[in-house]
Amino acid sequence: MRRLPAARHVRLAPRQVFILPTRAGWALAAAVGPMLLVAVNYQNSPAYALTFLLVSLALVSLLHAWRTLLGVELRAGPAESTFAGQAACFQIFLGADSARSAIALGWPGMERVLVDIPETGEARVELLLPALRRGWLVAPRLRVESRFPLGLWVAWSGVDLQQQALVYPQPTSGSPMRSRAGGGDGDGQPAGEGVDDFRGLRQHQPADGARRLDWKAFSRGQGLRVKEFAAWAGGDWLLDLDSLPGPLEERLSRLCQAVLELCSEGRPFELRVAGKRLGPAIGAAHREACLRALALHGLGEAS
Amino acid sequence: MPRHALSWLLTAQLLVILPFVAYLPAWLVLLWLGCAAWRVQVYRMRVPLPPSWLKGLLLLAVLLGLALSSSGFDLNAAAALLVAAFILKVLEMHRRRDALVVVFLGFFVLVTGFLFDSGLLATLYSLVPFVALLAALIGLQESELARRPVRTLRLAGTLLLQALPLLLVLFVLFPRLGPLWSLPQVKQQGVSGLSDRMAPGDIVELSQSSALAFRVGFDGAAPPRTELYWRALTLERFDGREWSQDAAPAWPSAPQWQAQGEPLRYSVVMEPSNRTWLYGLDVAQTELPRVRQGADFRLEHWRPVDQPLLYPVTSWPAAVRELTAPAATLQRALQLPDAGNPQARLWARQLRADHDQPQALVQAMLSHFREQPYVYSLRPPPVGVHIIDDFLFASRKGFCLHYAGAMTFVLRAAGIPARLVVGYQGGEYNPSGNYLTVRQFDAHAWVEYWLPELGWQRVDPTFAVAPERIEQGLEQAVDEEQSFLADAPLNLLRYRDISWLNGLRLGWERINYGWQRWVLGYQADQQWRVLKEWFGILDGRALAGALLLLLGAPLLLLTVWLIAPWRRRADPLSRQYARFEALLARHGLRRAIGEGPRDFAERAAQALAAQREPILTFARLHEQARYADQSQSGHGLRAALTRLRRCLR
Structure with a gap:
C-alpha cells in the first residue's frame, strides 16, 4: 500500500486516494437486487430505468467522493503542550483549489470531525489526542476521508503530518519538598526587594506587574499602590530531582506540581535535573524550560 | 441527523406516496401527516420518540386498517404494506442508519409505483420524489453546519444529470430476461375489454x-x-x-x-x-x-x-x-x-x-x-x-x-x-x-x-x-x-x-405511442432487434463488450471533467491580484522580485499619480481580504479593480 511520506504539508494526489464501498453502499447493492427482480418479473421498463439510475448514481458518486479528496492540502498547525492524563490538541489546516464538502478527519479508531473547505482560504480543525505519558506525543497517521455526496463510497487517505506535542509529567501534589538553596531558615536579613515577606506599599509605576497591585486599596479609591515584599538573602527555592525519595515518575510529577505552584505564586526557584541547573529565575520562559526538562528527562532531546 | 436531511426526507416521503392515493387507501396520507408531524416535534425536542408499546399499537392499528380496506392478499395489499412501513419507519428514525433505511425503502416504493402506472407522465413525475430522496441522502452526509437546502437540491440535480448517460447505456444494453417466475398482478381498476x-x-x-x-x-x-x-x-x-x-x-x-x-x-x-x-x-x-x-x-x-x-x-x-x-x-x-x-x-x-x-x-x-x-x-x-x-x-x-x-x-x-x-x-x-x-x-x-x-x-x-x-x-x-x-x-x-385541440391530442398521443413502443416495449425481443439493427450486436459477448465500453466512456469523460486540469486555478484573490498586476504591467509597472504588494502599490501610486487613489484602494482591500477577513473578499475587490481599469483607460 502506498503511504504518504511524512511531511508538514501534504497535497493529496490521485493515486494516494483509495476508495471502498461503505456499509450504506453494500446496503444499496443489496437493495438493487430486489428492484431488478421486480423489473424482470413484471417486465417493467420504468422499474428497470430506476434501478439502472441508482446504479449509475452509485458510479457517479464514486467519482465525486474521490474528487472531494483530490487536491486537498493539509497543513500541520501548532500543537499545544499538555500534561500527561489530559488531551493534546493538534491543529490542522485544510485548503483546496475549490470548495469541498464534508471531509472527515480523525485519528485511526477515533471519532472523526466533519469539515467543509470554503472556496477561498482554509478550514481549521482541532483534533484531540489523549496524552498518556510524558515526553513527545507523536501524532499517528491522520485518516482523511470523504463519503460525500451519497455516502455509498468512502474515499480515504492516510496522512502523516509529522505532528507532535510535548507532554509534561502529570502534576501530583505530595509531601513538601521544597528546600531553600541557602539552607538556613528565618534568621536572615531582608536583602532588598524580593518576593518573600510583605514590607509595605508604594506608588504604582508603569513597570510594575499587575500581580502585586493592592486591589483592595484601589477599590477604596486610594489610587494604585504596589505591595512591596522583601526578599530573604540567599532564599531562592531549590527543586532537586535527585534529592527526592521515591520512584522517578512520581518524583517528576511532584516536581512538576512544585514548578506550577511556585510559578503561580511568582517565586523564583531553581530546578536541578540530572546535572542540569535551571535558574534561579521566574517567568513564563523559565517555567517552560523547567517543564520541558522534566518532560524529557531520561528520554533524550530527540525531535 | 442533519436538519436538511430530515426536511428533505419528509418532503420526499410525501412526494413518493402521493401517486399511491389513486390505488391505495387514502388514509395513508393522514398517517404520513401524523408521523411526519411527530418526527418534526421530536427534532424540535418537544416530544420524545414514541415508546415501543405505542409503536406496536400503531403498527397493529395500521395492519388492521389495511386488512379491512383490502380484499385478500394481492399486489395492492403488498404495496399498501410497503408504503405503510415506509411511513411508520419515520417514527423509528434515531440515527443516520435508520434514515438510510427510509431512503432505500423510498426507492423501492417508487419502483412498486411503476407496477400501477408506467405511463410517461407517471415516470416523469417519479423523478420529483427521486430527486428529493437523493437530496435527503446527500443531506445525511453533510456536516451539521447548516447550508441552504436549495444547494443540496442542486447537487442532487447535478448528480442526476451526470448519471443520465450511464442510465441510457445500461437501459439499452443490459440484457432483458423473461419473467423468472409468476408474481401476483396489480388489480387494474376498471380494465374493460373483450371477454370470452x-x-x-x-x-x-x-x-x-x-x-x-x-x-x-x-x-x-x-x-x-x-x-x-x-x-x-x-x-x-x-x-x-x-x-x-x-x-x-x-x-x-x-x-x-x-x-x-x-x-x-x-x-x-x-x-x-x-x-x-x-x-x-x-x-x-x-x-x-x-x-x-x-x-x-x-x-x-x-x-x-x-x-x-x-x-x-x-x-x-x-x-x-x-x-x-x-x-x-x-x-x-x-x-x-x-x-x-x-x-x-x-x-x-x-x-x-x-x-x-x-x-x-x-x-x-x-x-x-x-x-x-x-x-x-x-x-x-x-x-x-x-x-x-x-x-x-x-x-x-x-x-x-x-x-x-x-x-x-x-x-x-x-x-x-x-x-x-x-x-x-x-x-x-x-x-x-x-x-x-x-x-x-x-x-x-x-x-x-x-x-x-x-x-x-x-x-x-x-x-x-x-x-x-x-x-x-x-x-x-x-x-x-x-x-x-x-x-x-x-x-x-x-x-x-x-x-x-385535435392536433394537440394527436401530438400527445404520438408521444405516448413512442413511449409505449420504445420504452415500455423495450423487452427481450425488441431489444435484440434494436441491438442487431442499430449496433450490429449479435451475441452475448459482443453485448458484454459494448456494455463495458459504453459504460467506461461516460465515466472517463466525467472523471476528466471533474478533475479538469485546465481549470486548475489559484484562489479568487490571487486571480484578482494577477489581474491587477497585468493591468499595471500595461503601463510599464512590473512588480519586482521580492517586492511586497504594499511597496509595489506605493511605487505604482507614485508613478501613476493620477490614479493614486484607486490603486491604493485596491491594494488596501486586497491586503484586508488576504490577511484580515477572508470571508468577504469578492465583491469589493472586484469593484475596486473595475474602477481602476476605468481610471487607467
Whole structure:
C-alpha cells in the first residue's frame, strides 16, 4: 500500500486516494437486487430505468467522493503542550483549489470531525489526542476521508503530518519538598526587594506587574499602590530531582506540581535535573524550560 | 441527523406516496401527516420518540386498517404494506442508519409505483420524489453546519444529470430476461375489454369507453380502413342469450392454412388486458416467443397480458384458411340451442330452399339487412326471450353483436358452419406517426362461415346496415343518435372537429405511442432487434463488450471533467491580484522580485499619480481580504479593480 511520506504539508494526489464501498453502499447493492427482480418479473421498463439510475448514481458518486479528496492540502498547525492524563490538541489546516464538502478527519479508531473547505482560504480543525505519558506525543497517521455526496463510497487517505506535542509529567501534589538553596531558615536579613515577606506599599509605576497591585486599596479609591515584599538573602527555592525519595515518575510529577505552584505564586526557584541547573529565575520562559526538562528527562532531546 | 436531511426526507416521503392515493387507501396520507408531524416535534425536542408499546399499537392499528380496506392478499395489499412501513419507519428514525433505511425503502416504493402506472407522465413525475430522496441522502452526509437546502437540491440535480448517460447505456444494453417466475398482478381498476362471454350489453359498455386497446405501427402504408378487422377470438357457443367461447379444452392448436398474396408487416403495442389473446389481422403470425396460433386463428399469449406488450406481426390477408376443416371444428360451428327463436329458424329454412349456393344465401341475407329498415343503434330496445327473433323481426335496431349474432344463428340454422368473431374494427390513424390507435369503442363483432372449397370467409353484416361504422367509425355511425361517448362530456375524443385541440391530442398521443413502443416495449425481443439493427450486436459477448465500453466512456469523460486540469486555478484573490498586476504591467509597472504588494502599490501610486487613489484602494482591500477577513473578499475587490481599469483607460 502506498503511504504518504511524512511531511508538514501534504497535497493529496490521485493515486494516494483509495476508495471502498461503505456499509450504506453494500446496503444499496443489496437493495438493487430486489428492484431488478421486480423489473424482470413484471417486465417493467420504468422499474428497470430506476434501478439502472441508482446504479449509475452509485458510479457517479464514486467519482465525486474521490474528487472531494483530490487536491486537498493539509497543513500541520501548532500543537499545544499538555500534561500527561489530559488531551493534546493538534491543529490542522485544510485548503483546496475549490470548495469541498464534508471531509472527515480523525485519528485511526477515533471519532472523526466533519469539515467543509470554503472556496477561498482554509478550514481549521482541532483534533484531540489523549496524552498518556510524558515526553513527545507523536501524532499517528491522520485518516482523511470523504463519503460525500451519497455516502455509498468512502474515499480515504492516510496522512502523516509529522505532528507532535510535548507532554509534561502529570502534576501530583505530595509531601513538601521544597528546600531553600541557602539552607538556613528565618534568621536572615531582608536583602532588598524580593518576593518573600510583605514590607509595605508604594506608588504604582508603569513597570510594575499587575500581580502585586493592592486591589483592595484601589477599590477604596486610594489610587494604585504596589505591595512591596522583601526578599530573604540567599532564599531562592531549590527543586532537586535527585534529592527526592521515591520512584522517578512520581518524583517528576511532584516536581512538576512544585514548578506550577511556585510559578503561580511568582517565586523564583531553581530546578536541578540530572546535572542540569535551571535558574534561579521566574517567568513564563523559565517555567517552560523547567517543564520541558522534566518532560524529557531520561528520554533524550530527540525531535 | 442533519436538519436538511430530515426536511428533505419528509418532503420526499410525501412526494413518493402521493401517486399511491389513486390505488391505495387514502388514509395513508393522514398517517404520513401524523408521523411526519411527530418526527418534526421530536427534532424540535418537544416530544420524545414514541415508546415501543405505542409503536406496536400503531403498527397493529395500521395492519388492521389495511386488512379491512383490502380484499385478500394481492399486489395492492403488498404495496399498501410497503408504503405503510415506509411511513411508520419515520417514527423509528434515531440515527443516520435508520434514515438510510427510509431512503432505500423510498426507492423501492417508487419502483412498486411503476407496477400501477408506467405511463410517461407517471415516470416523469417519479423523478420529483427521486430527486428529493437523493437530496435527503446527500443531506445525511453533510456536516451539521447548516447550508441552504436549495444547494443540496442542486447537487442532487447535478448528480442526476451526470448519471443520465450511464442510465441510457445500461437501459439499452443490459440484457432483458423473461419473467423468472409468476408474481401476483396489480388489480387494474376498471380494465374493460373483450371477454370470452359477450352479451349485447357488454358491447354497449365498451362503446362508451375511450380507453386505449392497442396501437399499431405499420412498416409500410396502412391498409384501407375497411380491411382493418382485428381479430381477438371467436365465440362459438350460443346459449340463447349470450355468445361464449367453447369450453372444449383439447383443440388442435395449429390450424391449417396457406399463405397467399402480399404480407403486411406491423407491430402492435398492446395495453394490459388481463386476457391471453393478442390482436392481429387475419392471418397473423408473430415472432414473439411463447405465443401460439389458436385453432380459430387467434394469437394466444402464454399468460394474461398484464403489462404493456409489444409484438411484431406478419399478416397474410389473402391466405386460404382451412380448406379441410376438422370435423370437430365444423361441429362446433353448427351448434345451436335446442329450442328458441323459431322465426329465425324458419327464415333459415326458407333461405336454404331459395338458394342452392351458400354464398348466394349469404348475399341474400346481406341484402335483407340493407333493404329492410334496419337501424344501427347503441340504444336498442329491450328484447324478450327469443332475442334473435325479436331483433330480426320486431325491433330491427341494434349494433354489431346483434347483426353478427343473428347472422351466425341463421347461417347455422341453414346448415352452414359459421362462428362469431370478436375483436376491433378500424382505429384512428395518426398521420404524423404512421400509426393507428384502437380504442375500446372500436370493439366489433363479425361473422365467419366455412365453405368446403374456399375455407373460412369473413362477412360483416354491420357493413350492410351501417357502412359508415366501418368506413369512418363509431362516431359517424351513431351521429344522429348522439350516443358517442355520451357519458363523458369532457372526453377530448368528442371534440375531434376542433382542429387545434385535435392536433394537440394527436401530438400527445404520438408521444405516448413512442413511449409505449420504445420504452415500455423495450423487452427481450425488441431489444435484440434494436441491438442487431442499430449496433450490429449479435451475441452475448459482443453485448458484454459494448456494455463495458459504453459504460467506461461516460465515466472517463466525467472523471476528466471533474478533475479538469485546465481549470486548475489559484484562489479568487490571487486571480484578482494577477489581474491587477497585468493591468499595471500595461503601463510599464512590473512588480519586482521580492517586492511586497504594499511597496509595489506605493511605487505604482507614485508613478501613476493620477490614479493614486484607486490603486491604493485596491491594494488596501486586497491586503484586508488576504490577511484580515477572508470571508468577504469578492465583491469589493472586484469593484475596486473595475474602477481602476476605468481610471487607467
